[in-house]
Amino acid sequence: MCLNIPLDKNKGGQQSVCADVTHIAKQIGFKYHSTIIWNEGNISRRTAWGSWLSASAPYVIAPVETIVVLYKENWKKEQKGISDITRDEFIEWTNGLWTFSGESKKRIGHPAPFPLELPKRCIKLFSYVGDAVLDPFLGSGTTVIAACKLGRRSIGVEIDEKYYQMSIERISKECATLKGLSWK
Ligand SMILES: C[S@@+](CC[C@H](N)C(=O)[O-])C[C@H]1O[C@@H](n2cnc3c(N)ncnc32)[C@H](O)[C@@H]1O
Incomplete structure (x- = not known):
């Protein structure tokens, strides 16, 4: 986690x-x-x-x-899998000081979005291609977008209907394979 x-x-x-x-x-x-x-x-x-x-x-x-x-x-991990992280990414990201900019609240329309780079690094470093990624506090949907771009399956949970709708819109634009949409 x-x-x-x-x-x-x-x-x-x-x-x-x-x-x-x-x-x-x-x-x-x-x-x-x-x-x-x-x-x-x-x-x-x-x-x-x-x-x-x-x-x-x-x-x-x-x-x-x-x-x-x-x-x-x-x-x-007990299971074997395919890692898609490059040599340079592995060397840079296993150094636990990450430097990149935050995401604009205004641009996304959510009070606390994180940049795509954050889930991207976590997903590539800690999961295999095809693994399932869970974000129980989805917000504007950034984790699910990163996961689908990286060929991982993903599940997001969001309690606020406004942010849930926002995440659906963002994910639909960025990812082709959005399934099982439901509110509640
Ligand atoms: C810090 S934001 C996450 C932002 C997200 N990382 C992004 O990039 O947009 C936390 C989100 O968790 C949601 N949340 C809070 N409590 C929750 C709960 N019990 N179950 C599901 N979502 C919850 C909030 O509505 C909020 O949108």
């Missing part, structure tokens, strides 16, 4: 989101493998400085998100 969550939160009180969620995931039966740091290079979030130019209470915030990599039972 690749879990995309913030490293920290500082609005409404400092919280170590990544550390806390990782701890909970382990408590409920997941095993920890590693954490990828996604450097979005997004400096527009710098609005809170704490005590400006003073050591009394400055705020430190890293412009990154994390992808926590978790698994059940054994890390090594």
